[in-house]
Amino acid sequence: MSEAPFIEAAEIAPGHDGAAELVLFVRYPGAGRQTVTLDADAAEVLFEHTQTGDVSALHGVPWHHLKDVLQQRPGSGAAGGNG
Amino acid sequence: MDWIIRSGRIVDGSGLPAFEGDVALKDGKVVRLGGRIEAEGAQVFDATGCIVAPGFIDPHTHFDVQLLWDGQARPALEHGVTTIVPGNCSLSLAPLKAGDRQRVVGMFQQIEEMPDAAFDGAFEWRWESFDGYLAALKESLSINVAPLVGHSVIRLWVMGAAATERAATAEELAAMQDLLAQCLEAGAVGLSTSFVDVDENLMPVPSRYAHLEELDALAAVLGRYGRMLQVVPEFYATDITLARVDQLAELSLRYGIPTTFSPLFDSAATPDNVPRVMARVAEQMARGAQVWPQVQTRPIDISFTFEVASLLFAGLPKWYRTMRMGTEEKIAALSDPEWVAQLLAEAEPGGNGVRWAGVQVRGGVSDASLVGQTLGALAEVQGTSPAQVMIDLSLQHNLEASFIAASLGHNDSDRVGALLADGNVHVGASDAGAHIQSFATYGDTGYLLGHFVRDRGALSLEAAIKKITADTARIWGLPGRGQLAPGFAGDVAIFDAAEIDRCAEEACFDMPEEGMRYVRASKGMVGVFVNGALSWSKASGYADAPVGQIATQLPGAASA
Numbered sequence: 349m350s351e352a353p354f355i356e357a358a359e360i361a362p363g364h365d366g367a368a369e370l371v372l373f374v375r376y377p378g379a380g381r382q383t384v385t386l387d388a389d390a391a392e393v394l395f396e397h398t399q400t401g402d403v404s405a406l407h408g409v410p411w412h413h414l415k416d417v418l419q420q421r422p423g424s425g426a427a428g429g430n431g
Numbered sequence: 432m433d434w435i436i437r438s439g440r441i442v443d444g445s446g447l448p449a450f451e452g453d454v455a456l457k458d459g460k461v462v463r464l465g466g467r468i469e470a471e472g473a474q475v476f477d478a479t480g481c482i483v484a485p486g487f488i489d490p491h492t493h494f495d496v497q498l499l500w501d502g503q504a505r506p507a508l509e510h511g512v513t514t515i516v517p518g519n520c521s522l523s524l525a526p527l528k529a530g531d532r533q534r535v536v537g538m539f540q541q542i543e544e545m546p547d548a549a550f551d552g553a554f555e556w557r558w559e560s561f562d563g564y565l566a567a568l569k570e571s572l573s574i575n576v577a578p579l580v581g582h583s584v585i586r587l588w589v590m591g592a593a594a595t596e597r598a599a600t601a602e603e604l605a606a607m608q609d610l611l612a613q614c615l616e617a618g619a620v621g622l623s624t625s626f627v628d629v630d631e632n633l634m635p636v637p638s639r640y641a642h643l644e645e646l647d648a649l650a651a652v653l654g655r656y657g658r659m660l661q662v663v664p665e666f667y668a669t670d671i672t673l674a675r676v677d678q679l680a681e682l683s684l685r686y687g688i689p690t691t692f693s694p695l696f697d698s699a700a701t702p703d704n705v706p707r708v709m710a711r712v713a714e715q716m717a718r719g720a721q722v723w724p725q726v727q728t729r730p731i732d733i734s735f736t737f738e739v740a741s742l743l744f745a746g747l748p749k750w751y752r753t754m755r756m757g758t759e760e761k762i763a764a765l766s767d768p769e770w771v772a773q774l775l776a777e778a779e780p781g782g783n784g785v786r787w788a789g790v791q792v793r794g795g796v797s798d799a800s801l802v803g804q805t806l807g808a809l810a811e812v813q814g815t816s817p818a819q820v821m822i823d824l825s826l827q828h829n830l831e832a833s834f835i836a837a838s839l840g841h842n843d844s845d846r847v848g849a850l851l852a853d854g855n856v857h858v859g860a861s862d863a864g865a866h867i868q869s870f871a872t873y874g875d876t877g878y879l880l881g882h883f884v885r886d887r888g889a890l891s892l893e894a895a896i897k898k899i900t901a902d903t904a905r906i907w908g909l910p911g912r913g914q915l916a917p918g919f920a921g922d923v924a925i926f927d928a929a930e931i932d933r934c935a936e937e938a939c940f941d942m943p944e945e946g947m948r949y950v951r952a953s954k955g956m957v958g959v960f961v962n963g964a965l966s967w968s969k970a971s972g973y974a975d976a977p978v979g980q981i982a983t984q985l986p987g988a989a990s991a
Contacts, residue, residue, distance in 0.1 A: 360743065361698055361699075361700035362731040362733050362839040362841075363731070363733075364666070364694055364696065366869040366870045367734070367735075367742070368733050368839075370742055382668070382670060383668060384668070385667035395755075402751070403745050403746055404746075
């Protein structure tokens with residue numbers, strides 16, 4: 349078992365604002381699981397990083413690694429989506 | 432009597448079985464109902480074969496701006512909605528100092544997709560205070576309004592630029608409490624706050640800079656008036672939403688206030704979200720807390736064009752790669768038969784659960800007759816594949832053709848129907864008046880009564896009506912509304928239960944300076960009374976009667 353949290357699954361889902369969004373399922377050591385939802389701009393950053401447009405390429409990737417990538421993008425402190 | 436609504440089947444909002452009879456209205460209120468009522472000189476509305484119900488109450492709208500030039504909140508009224516709650520998600524148009532207007536305009540443009548023209552000449556800013564805003568509304572109000580005051584604008588009033596920089600000082604907190612009390616005295620139904628919304632620069636709105644102590648201090652003021660706290664939680668993350676449910680429950684118990692949060696969606700991608708949140712809600716409700724999750728009735732659609740890389744294509748690597756190209760490169764690729772052959776091979780049978788054949792043309796095409804048609808139908812006529820039709824239409828229209836993949840989320844009718852029927856669920860979250868250039872937010876009540884009541888039997892008609900009338904009035908503390916009973920407001924929706932629904936989404940150019948928005952007309956609704964006045968009918972359309980009232984106050988006589 350991995351020592352660090354990793355992406356167990358990634359799916360495209362419909363968002364509240366009528367756009368598609370990327371849902372990451374993060375598996376933590378000790379069996380904890382969390383979902384992280386990203387809009388198209390944030391997902392684009394990940395796809396740029398993984399050099400692919402395929403969600404399956406995110407499977408198994410360490411979560412901290414992706415989090416670092418996301419936090420380095422411009423405006424990353426303003427994550428949120430309008431309700 | 433002013434009006435007799437004749438020979439309808441009355442569903443009075445109480446949840447009790449329907450019964451036959453007349454409803455009499457006088458001086459803006461219901462005065463009698465049931466049996467045959469005769470009154471000399473009264474006008475008669477023939478409701479034979481129709482359901483006669485209390486007017487519906489929509490607890491989550493963003494009509495704050497639209498109401499200033501359209502006091503009927505079109506098309507909400509024609510769907511039977513007679514009372515609306517604007518000011519959600521921390522955002523309202525008052526209290527607001529003149530110098531802060533542009534900042535709030537930016538938030539409205541981001542959250543509601545309101546065009547510039549909506550703020551530039553469509554109405555005259557004549558207020559700063561909350562009661563000033565209500566006075567401006569009342570000049571041409573044809574629908575009842577129970578307005579929330581936004582936490583973000585309260586913060587902005589007291590803290591100015593620092594509202595998006597830091598936590599409040601003790602003095603600022605006290606000033607916010609005083610200001611909130613003034614708004615509640617003026618007629619606000621409660622306070623709205625948000626933990627997720629962003630402004631036009633994608634920066635957090637002011638309410639997101641508040642510490643927990645600030646929300647607690649404001650909830651204490653709500654407690655003095657028994658008023659509502661509305662919250663947008665981090666709805667995309669179940670664990671954080673659970674923490675917010677607990678937080679709201681503590682505030683509810685501590686100050687004796689109702690709280691509500693929205694949205695709560697059912698999603699195939701996160702199937703445990705709703706069960707976990709509802710279990711926590713049930714646990715807190717059993718403690719005596721009021722934490723009402725708002726659930727919308729309509730499914731979620733996804734719209735897209737080939738201009739922008741929609742994540743809808745992210746499961747199709749070749750397509751997504753194409754979508755991320757620059758415009759010229761993209762057009763060249765889509766014009767290359769070899770490249771297109773690879774796209775078509777990857778497109779079948781469909782990616783991310785999308786059946787391309789069911790995707791509809793939404794707009795951006797020169798031939799208006801194509802709008803609303805499915806790619807599958809067009810492909811059959813043209814003897815090609817749905818994906819090829821999508822590519823061809825995009826190329827023919829410089830990538831501006833737009834498409835809609837309908838019902839992709841919140842779309843499992845069994846699960847959503849059971850959720851809507853749950854006694855702890857508050858039917859709402861329509862977002863009417865927001866997202867206006869992305870999708871239509873009107874007709875959710877028609878969808879509830881048509882799809883979930885008539886077609887699916889998920890709720891009885893009486894139970895569904897109760898949820899969107901008497902239950903909503905009780906949850907929000909709206910006196911004298913939500914039921915057909917003597918002394919209650921003459922807010923009435925009359926509809927054909929066999930026909931009630933929402934019409935197809937259509938683009939409409941009725942915003943200031945012919946700005947576009949998406950709307951849905953009503954279907955099956957035949958008449959709507961507001962405070963005893965016929966305000967819309969299928970036969971005559973909208974009546975220009977300024978009979979709307981501030982719904983936090985007891986109903987009064989209609990002025991027209």
